[in-house]
Amino acid sequence: MADYSESSIYARIEVNRLIDFKNHIFTKYNESEMKSMMESIEDMGVTDPILVRPHNEYKGMFEIISGHNRVEACKRLGKRDIHAVIYEGLKDDSAAELMLIETNIKKRSLNDYVISEKAKILTRRHQLMKILNKRKAQLSEQIHNNLTQGLKDLCDSGKLSIKSAVELSYLSDAEQDVVRSFMLDGNKISYHKANIIRKKMESAEITIDVLNEIFKDKVSKKKPEKTYKISPEIIEKYFHDLEDEGDIQMTVELALDQYFFQSS
Template sequence: MKNTKKNISIEKLHPFENHPYKVQDNEEMDALAESIKMHGVVSPIIVRPLENTADEYEIISGHRRVMASRKAGITEVPALVVSLDRDAAAIVLVDSNLHREHILPSEKAFAYKMKAEALAHKGYRTDLTSVQVAPKLATEQIAEDAGTSKDTIKRYIRLTNLIPEILQYVDDGRIAFTPAVELSYLNEQEQYDLLEQMELNDCTPSLSQACRFKKMSGEEGLTPEVIATVMSEEKANQREMFKVPMERIRKYVPNANTKQAEDFVMKACEHYRRYLIRQRDRER
């Protein structure tokens, strides 16, 4: 089958199964919907025919454009229909999104894992010594495509072993990348025990604490009591914190994550500071 361009009803389009990128209904989506309402979908989405179905398609590239089109009241979108198997389509999906300006750590993690698995299915040699290590040559290819090192790719893929709640802390910028990689070696129950302490004390582990947790998990078992003791230690670089409940600013930034809300508050403070300076200058 040759690649073809055609208009396709949105109702016949289906998201790519388990695709790693979050399609959020936020201000950027509203802006895209407004642009599509005025100019239409300028760049065709990329789809492939769904197997064993008639005239139904799986989106490879264009999930955001499809959602924005729905919001804009558009019923059909231009599409490039390609003949790709699941693995080839997964590779295209990952590569077509990595150029985005804002990509969450969790998105990179699951995207790299998806591409590594797709490349492995296509014959790339894997490291059979550990089921938790991504295919060696696959990670080298991904690193080359992404312009980074294969070790960085493997470390991102490790993040997929985190429970969703801790991974959200990483996306929100509350846990740094390197400590998060160390925490990914804890088993599920240990991670939930750690999460309980994080929420109870409103704190996150430092790199040193994360490394200790990893070592204790592998050697002697990591009990809730040990986690509580370690997390109660004062960190050398611990700083005084001023906190504002998200509920108080949610109406101003309804779809923001913690990091975006923090940035909004800081910009608002800066604008208000400049306002006070102007007021003071006028009164002189």
């Protein structure tokens, strides 16, 4: 199964924003199985996050890849949201369907299905693997014909993913050389960034300055330091003999050190 980990994020998603996978071929839980799952969720919560991707047609909605029964159980229990892994880069329908099949096979043994359903699952899995293998060959050809040797070497060494290499293969040789130099300086290019670079080339030549602009870190707002005040009652009770603020702080630190030392 393809690795989409570089473009996945963890989040809690409202259950009313989740839509069933359009090509879902698995039989959902019967009422007895659903009741058992609901009891488990009531006791322990949802222990495994569901897998989803942004919906191709409905903005702000997500398509369920794995977790249809967990979502249904949460809806029946009145749960507002559920923990999920969002595969933002999983846009290919065949790849998404294969992920659905693979994850369901791992969670539920093929022996759990009747023969006709098992045959349907394995047949569809074989069809999808053929489709994806053909596309993989096409991507390899795209890389072979259009990627400079410098970026091929980075790809072979594992410093550049296949998906990223395909995006960068659309750049001119000179632009690819710029990207290679940028990477040799210690910069990693994810598929998401490679996709941005490819789109950027349509309106501007890819130079070091352009790459620096794409990769510049967002200036994060410095969080204010947390400060806590000691109430007058506590000061009167424990620090009535101390007037210097530094002495009070040192006493608090020593007391905390002793407390956590004894607790460890």
